[in-house]
Amino acid sequence: xxxxxxxxxxLYAPDTGSGDGAYAAVNGEDLSVPEKERPALRALAxxxxxxxxxxxxxxxxxxxxxxxxxxxxxxDHPFSNFLPGSETPLAEFLNTSREGHxxxxxxxxxxxxxxxxxxxxxxxxxxxxxxxxxxxxxxxRERHSHAWTRxxxxxxxxxxxxxxxxx
Numbered sequence: 772x773x774x775x776x777x778x779x780x781x782l783y784a785p786d787t788g789s790g791d792g793a794y795a796a797v798n799g800e801d802l803s804v805p806e807k808e809r810p811a812l813r814a815l816a817x818x819x820x821x822x823x824x825x826x827x828x829x830x831x832x833x834x835x836x837x838x839x840x841x842x843x844x845x846x847d848h849p850f851s852n853f854l855p856g857s858e859t860p861l862a863e864f865l866n867t868s869r870e871g872h873x874x875x876x877x878x879x880x881x882x883x884x885x886x887x888x889x890x891x892x893x894x895x896x897x898x899x900x901x902x903x904x905x906x907x908x909x910x911x912r913e914r915h916s917h918a919w920t921r922x923x924x925x926x927x928x929x930x931x932x933x934x935x936x937x938x
Contacts, residue, residue: 794921794928801890801923804882811862812886821887826924830931833883837933841870876934877918884931890923894930 804812816822819836821829858866861882864875877893884891898917901910919932 797890797923801892802885802888804885807859808861808882809886811858811865812882815865816883816886819883821883824887826889826922829884829887829889830922830924830929833880834931834933837876837879838935839869840864840876840935842872842876842935843870844872873918873934876932877920880920880931880933884920884922891931892921892928894919894921 815836819832821832824832861875861878864871865879877895881891881893895916895918897911899909899911901912902908903910917932917934919930919934921928922931923929
C-alpha cells in the first residue's frame with residue numbers, strides 16, 4: 772500500500788505589526804456576535820468586567836479566565852441544545868462543562884472580545900514543532916491543526932491563544 776504524501780513549501784514572514792495591510796481592515800463582521808450566543812456572552816463579559824478594561828487588559832482577563840478550563844477532545848455527554856430552553860454548545864462550554872478543544876477556546880475568546888467591543892477574528896492553521904534534521908524541514912501533521920483568536924489592539928492584529936498548554 773502506498774502512503775499518500777503531500778509536499779509543499781510554506782513561506783513565512785514575521786508580523787512586523789506595521790499595519791501595512793497584511794490583514795484585511797477591521798469591518799463590522801469583526802464585532803458580530805450571533806444572537807443566540809449573546810445572553811451567555813454578555814453575562815460572562817459582565818462578570819469579567821471586560822467593558823471597563825483597556826483592550827490589552829481585556830485580552831489578558833479572557834486568557835486568564837479560560838486558562839481555568841480543561842482541554843479535551845472527548846465529550847462524555849451529548850449536547851442538549853435541541854431541547855427548548857437549553858443552552859447552546861458554546862454556552863454549555865462556558866457555563867457548565869468548562870472543557871473542550873481549541874475550537875471551543877478560540878470561539879469563546881473571539882466572541883467574548885467582540886462582546887466587549889474589541890474587534891476579533893477566529894483563526895485556524897497549524898501549531899507545529901516537529902523538526903526533521905534528516906529532511907531539514909518542519910513536519911506538519913494533521914494533529915498540529917489548531918484554532919486561536921486574533922484581536923485588533925492598538926492599531927494592529929495580535930494573536931491570542933487561550934487553549935490550555937496541555938495539548
